[in-house]
Amino acid sequence: MTVTSRIDEIRGRALPLRGDDIDTDRIIPARYLRSTSFEGLDAHVFEDDRRSASGLHPFANPAFAGARVLVVNRNFGCGSSREHAPQALYRWGIRALVGQSFSEIFQGNATMIGLPCLAADPKVIETIMQMVEARPETVVTLGVSTLAVSADDQVFGATLGPAIREALLSGAWDPTTLLLDRYEDVQRVAERLPYLKGFAGNEERRVGGQFGVKPC
Amino acid sequence: MASGIIYEMGRTLFQKVWDAHQVRRLPTGQTQLFIGLHLVHEVTSPQAFDMLRQRGWRVAFPSRTIATVDHIVPTLQQQRPFLDVVAEDMLVALERNCREFGVELLNLDSGKQGIVHVIGPELGLTQPGLTIACGDSHTSTHGAFGAVAFGIGTSQVRDVLASQCLALDPLKVRRIAVSHRLAPGVYAKDVILTIIRRLGVNGGVGFAYEYAGDTIERMTMDERMTICNMSIEGGARVGYVNPDRRTFDFMRGRPFVPSGDAFDRACSWWRSMVSDPDARYDDEVAIDAREIEPTVTWGINPGQAVGVSETLPDPAALERSASESTREALEFMGFQSGAPIKGTHIDVAFIGSCTNSRLSDLREAARVVRGQHVARHVKALVVPGSQQTRQAAEQEGLDEIFRDAGFEWRGAGCSMCLGMNTDRLEGRQVCASSSNRNFKGRQGSPTGRTLLMSPAMVAAAALAGEVVDVRAILADVEVPA
Numbered sequence: 001m002t003v004t005s006r007i008d009e010i011r012g013r014a015l016p017l018r019g020d021d022i023d024t025d026r027i028i029p030a031r032y033l034r035s036t037s038f039e040g041l042d043a044h045v046f047e048d049d050r051r052s053a054s055g056l057h058p059f060a061n062p063a064f065a066g067a068r069v070l071v072v073n074r075n076f077g078c079g080s081s082r083e084h085a086p087q088a089l090y091r092w093g094i095r096a097l098v099g100q101s102f103s104e105i106f107q108g109n110a111t112m113i114g115l116p117c118l119a120a121d122p123k124v125i126e127t128i129m130q131m132v133e134a135r136p137e138t139v140v141t142l143g144v145s146t147l148a149v150s151a152d153d154q155v156f157g158a159t160l161g162p163a164i165r166e167a168l169l170s171g172a173w174d175p176t177t178l179l180l181d182r183y184e185d186v187q188r189v190a191e192r193l194p195y196l197k198g199f200a201g202n203e204e205r206r207v208g209g210q211f212g213v214k215p216c
Numbered sequence: 217m218a219s220g221i222i223y224e225m226g227r228t229l230f231q232k233v234w235d236a237h238q239v240r241r242l243p244t245g246q247t248q249l250f251i252g253l254h255l256v257h258e259v260t261s262p263q264a265f266d267m268l269r270q271r272g273w274r275v276a277f278p279s280r281t282i283a284t285v286d287h288i289v290p291t292l293q294q295q296r297p298f299l300d301v302v303a304e305d306m307l308v309a310l311e312r313n314c315r316e317f318g319v320e321l322l323n324l325d326s327g328k329q330g331i332v333h334v335i336g337p338e339l340g341l342t343q344p345g346l347t348i349a350c351g352d353s354h355t356s357t358h359g360a361f362g363a364v365a366f367g368i369g370t371s372q373v374r375d376v377l378a379s380q381c382l383a384l385d386p387l388k389v390r391r392i393a394v395s396h397r398l399a400p401g402v403y404a405k406d407v408i409l410t411i412i413r414r415l416g417v418n419g420g421v422g423f424a425y426e427y428a429g430d431t432i433e434r435m436t437m438d439e440r441m442t443i444c445n446m447s448i449e450g451g452a453r454v455g456y457v458n459p460d461r462r463t464f465d466f467m468r469g470r471p472f473v474p475s476g477d478a479f480d481r482a483c484s485w486w487r488s489m490v491s492d493p494d495a496r497y498d499d500e501v502a503i504d505a506r507e508i509e510p511t512v513t514w515g516i517n518p519g520q521a522v523g524v525s526e527t528l529p530d531p532a533a534l535e536r537s538a539s540e541s542t543r544e545a546l547e548f549m550g551f552q553s554g555a556p557i558k559g560t561h562i563d564v565a566f567i568g569s570c571t572n573s574r575l576s577d578l579r580e581a582a583r584v585v586r587g588q589h590v591a592r593h594v595k596a597l598v599v600p601g602s603q604q605t606r607q608a609a610e611q612e613g614l615d616e617i618f619r620d621a622g623f624e625w626r627g628a629g630c631s632m633c634l635g636m637n638t639d640r641l642e643g644r645q646v647c648a649s650s651s652n653r654n655f656k657g658r659q660g661s662p663t664g665r666t667l668l669m670s671p672a673m674v675a676a677a678a679l680a681g682e683v684v685d686v687r688a689i690l691a692d693v694e695v696p697a
């Protein structure tokens with residue numbers, strides 16, 4: 001494996017963020033994608049929501065500063081494929097999420113930077129949110145191997161797709177090395193795809209370089 | 217391709233394309249999938265190229281990788297260096313990365329630049345039977361050609377650059393059959409908004425959407441792209457239409473498409489990559505096109521839509537979670553439940569984006585505005601999806617029609633679809649938009665408000681200064697001979 005490492009238990013204080021369908025434009029507004037690096041994104045997490053919130057937005061609430069676990073509702077992270085969204089949360093200090101459900105692209109992007117997103121029942125989420133809102137120092141623990149989420153001494157079940165779980169536990173959540181591993185297999189698939197040879201007939205030579213079809 | 221496997225049951229296009237590109241099962245249980253075409257743009261690629269540099273990797277298949285610039289491009293003043301310093305930096309980074317890694321860049325001076333999902337099909341890069349990836353969620357657009365096309369994040373952009381592969385889980389397939397004729401003034405945009413409204417913004421999670429039925433079969437490639445484009449708004453990462461004669465006719469003669477005998481061989485391979493008649497689906501949904509009317513979003517997600525003759529929903533009448541999001545949306549938009557959507561005041565009209573910025577979209581909008589003028593208080597702009605589209609439109613004189621009607625005629629790019637360039641809403645402005653997302657803050661102002669609709673509906677709203685039913689206008693417009 002490359003620089004990655006095994007990810008299993010994440011423990012820390014939590015930040016409850018209520019609302020269904022919270023999209024990536026809200027997590028990190030598009031104007032902060034105007035950069036060639038992910039640096040400094042943490043400063044702009046939920047910036048517009050924080051400004052427009054009627055009360056104190058959870059991400060602006062000092063009671064939740066330093067939280068490591070983000071608790072959310074349904075379809076969190078829908079919208080754009082921007083990895084800037086999980087990157088911004090990670091840089092802010094979030095190390096795991098638990099919620100009713102996540103958008104697929106968001107969950108995939110989060111996994112690839114080592115940020116597990118566990119799903120739990122609406123009732124469980126509500127209970128945890130209420131506990132954390134009442135007592136921000138509540139310690140929340142997410143177990144990737146145990147598929148459990150606990151708040152103080154209460155333990156609940158959680159779910160996570162088997163491939164993602166395996167990737168986190170084995171440390172293979174950044175898959176590039178794995179993909180480069182058996183490169184001859186890739187070449188073999190490429191060989192049999194007719195479009196990579198420009199649909200050349202048997203008698204014709206390949207056009208362009210390695211499997212290439214040079215345009216125009 | 218002949219793989220020696222005998223399938224007992226028919227397969228869907230999704231399964232065929234998946235099987236043809238499958239490299240191996242990874243130890244994690246995911247599939248290593250070969251990617252036939254990788255499209256790159258300036259926003260989600262710089263960090264990926266940096267990761268390659270750090271690890272000393274090369275781009276595995278530069279000839280299957282092509283880049284353009286769209287999100288940050290100013291559409292008014294395109295001379296270099298851009299006045300927008302950050303945009304300039306981002307383009308310089310892309311230019312350097314493409315040069316260093318041997319990737320072809322369709323830059324502003326190429327005559328072929330444009331929104332990545334518009335130029336792929338236009339140049340014939342997008343073809344049936346391919347796996348396509350791009351660091352943008354609207355990559356689903358390319359499914360209109362029978363490709364399996366994924367939107368990916370930056371770490372996955374790195375994966376594809378380095379290995380030409382992705383680690384993925386297979387998707388289930390839901391067949392959405394749309395049948396019967398659409399009424400005049402009802403467009404592909406209304407169909408997809410209706411599908412999302414019906415199935416929900418997360419109804420498609422875990423699915424690829426196969427759009428089928430006679431309504432879809434009669435659609436042009438442009439219309440099919442509009443449908444597939446917004447699959448992601450319904451939660452489906454992939455959406456596609458089985459390729460047919462119309463698809464092949466579209467392909468012929470495009471720069472990246474083979475010609476002569478090779479074209480015939482391509483067609484026969486493409487024909488083999490369609491869903492079998494006895495293919496098994498994980499779910500099936502039927503939609504009656506006759507019931508669809510021009511559709512407009514009133515809220516803060518693309519599922520919050522109504523027909524133009526309907527009124528806004530009442531949160532009290534809905535079940536709990538829908539009720540909360542409806543209340544939140546009405547509050548943000550400053551709208552009243554029970555109010556008709558017709559007559560909603562607009563400040564800005566935007567015709568553009570990868571959903572609706574192709575020649576046929578511009579023609580349809582021009583048909584509505586010809587000889588008329590936009591309402592005095594409305595700022596209206598047309599942003600063609602690509603330089604080639606812009607040129608083709610100018611050859612037909614569409615630019616004149618729009619300018620005469622008081623629209624601005626801009627250079628190609630994403631423009632006001634999202635707040636990454638200088639085209640943005642201000643304050644609480646309401647925008648009638650032909651784009652695909654109405655999220656809070658999407659169009660550049662944190663409090664700005666977006667109403668999604670078809671380009672013809674945007675054109676009609678621009679003239680009236682408020683949401684109107686385009687069917688009433690079209691009834692007066694002569695059908696061109």
Ligand code: SF4
Nearest residue numbers: 354569570630633634
């Ligand atoms: S037009 Fe809009 S949705 Fe399409 S690629 Fe550009 S920013 Fe994304």
